[in-house]
Amino acid sequence: GKALKQWYQRRVRGNKKLTSTEFMQVWFHYDVDKSGFLEYSEFSKFMRDLFLKADCTDITPEQVEKYTAEVIHIMDTYDENRDGRFEMNELAKALKIEENYLNKIINKKSIKDKHIQKILTHYNSNVDNTIEGPELCAFVGDVARFYNLKLTLSIIQSGVAFVKETIGTETVDQQAIQNLLSPANRDKMKTALQKDS
Numbered sequence: 001g002k003a004l005k006q007w008y009q010r011r012v013r014g015n016k017k018l019t020s021t022e023f024m025q026v027w028f029h030y031d032v033d034k035s036g037f038l039e040y041s042e043f044s045k046f047m048r049d050l051f052l053k054a055d056c057t058d059i060t061p062e063q064v065e066k067y068t069a070e071v072i073h074i075m076d077t078y079d080e081n082r083d084g085r086f087e088m089n090e091l092a093k094a095l096k097i098e099e100n101y102l103n104k105i106i107n108k109k110s111i112k113d114k115h116i117q118k119i120l121t122h123y124n125s126n127v128d129n130t131i132e133g134p135e136l137c138a139f140v141g142d143v144a145r146f147y148n149l150k151l152t153l154s155i156i157q158s159g160v161a162f163v164k165e166t167i168g169t170e171t172v173d174q175q176a177i178q179n180l181l182s183p184a185n186r187d188k189m190k191t192a193l194q195k196d197s
Contacts, residue, residue: 023138
């Protein structure tokens with residue numbers, strides 16, 4: 001997909017960090033069975049797509065060998081519990097997600113409108129002034145990371161459910177972000193996320 005291509009272009013240019021929104025787009029594209037894990041075959045498809053996009057040519061036997069070796073190397077390095085599949089947290093480490101964007105903002109004494117607009121712009125991949133789907137998952141994931149929680153599908157689902165329960169929708173606009181990041185709702189979201197950690 002588009003996120004994969006953007007990530008690869010940045011990787012080629014030497015900036016290896018993936019935004020959290022791009023990471024969630026990649027995750028939900030390749031976690032086909034929605035198990036909360038990338039099985040070897042799903043990760044292998046991701047790597048194959050990455051290699052194909054990189055070369056824009058038919059894949060040669062040498063490339064297959066190279067990408068298979070790379071898949072095995074990445075799995076060996078980042079599959080921390082050695083179960084032959086990636087948890088969301090493990091893949092995030094392997095793909096090197098950017099520093100948590102919310103760290104810069106949540107710690108401020110008061111979160112102003114300009115900060116909320118920056119958050120909206122940062123997570124919104126299609127400039128429609130709302131965040132939803134993988135964008136919302138990225139926002140929730142960064143809230144979890146802010147509280148030093150491990151990224152897992154169940155934590156993301158709990159966070160999205162909290163958002164829906166709190167603001168009545170999974171389409172988040174500037175006012176909703178302001179609401180979600182109020183001290184009271186931040187504490188409630190932290191509690192909701194910790195239940196699944």
